[in-house]
Amino acid sequence: MTQRFDYRQASPDGFKAILGLQRHVDGCGIEHALLELVKTRASQINGCAYCLDMHTKDARAAGETEQRLYLLNAWRESPFYSERERAALAWTEALTTISEHGVPDDVYVQARAQFSEQELVDLSLAVIVINGWNRLAIPFRAEPGHYQPGDHAPAR
Numbered sequence: 001m002t003q004r005f006d007y008r009q010a011s012p013d014g015f016k017a018i019l020g021l022q023r024h025v026d027g028c029g030i031e032h033a034l035l036e037l038v039k040t041r042a043s044q045i046n047g048c049a050y051c052l053d054m055h056t057k058d059a060r061a062a063g064e065t066e067q068r069l070y071l072l073n074a075w076r077e078s079p080f081y082s083e084r085e086r087a088a089l090a091w092t093e094a095l096t097t098i099s100e101h102g103v104p105d106d107v108y109v110q111a112r113a114q115f116s117e118q119e120l121v122d123l124s125l126a127v128i129v130i131n132g133w134n135r136l137a138i139p140f141r142a143e144p145g146h147y148q149p150g151d152h153a154p155a156r
Contacts, residue, residue, distance in 0.1 A: 001141045018136075021129045028122035032062055034088055037072065037081075038123070039130045041089055042096045044073055048134040050142035055130075061149035087114040088123060095127040 008015040036059035043051035071078040075089050091111045094103045
C-alpha cells in the first residue's frame with residue numbers, strides 16, 4: 001500500500017497537538033519499556049502495521065526480548081509479564097475496545113493496585129495517544145518498514 005498523503009503537512013497544528021500529548025506521556029515517569037508494550041498491544045488490536053513496526057523496533061532497541069514481543073498478543077497465557085505489566089495491558093485493552101465492554105471493575109481494581117491515580121491517568125493518556133496515532137497511520141496508510149529506532153519522522 002502507498003501512503004495516501006502526509007497528515008503532518010495537511011494539518012501541522014493538529015500534528016503539533018498530538019505530538020504534545022505524546023511528549024507528555026514520554027516524560028510522565030512511567031517506565032519506557034512498559035509504555036512500549038502498551039503502544040504495541042494497542043497497535044496489535046487496531047491492526048496498525050506502521051505503529052507495530054515502530055514500537056517493536058523501539059522496544060527491542062531499549063532491551064525488550066523477542067520472546068515477550070512474540071507473546072504479547074497472548075500475555076494472559078504467558079508467564080513473562082509482571083503484575084504491573086499485566087494491569088497495564090488489561091487497561092490498554094479495555095480502553096482501546098471501550099465501546100465493546102466499557103472498563104470492567106476488575107480491570108480498574110487490578111490497575112489501581114499497580115498504579116497511583118496520576119500514573120493511571122498518564123497510562124490512560126498513553127493509550128489515548130497511541131490509539132490516536134493508529135487512527136492517523138491506518139487511514140492515511142503510513143508505510144511500515146522504513147522506521148529506525150529514534151527516528152520519529154514519517155508518521156507515528
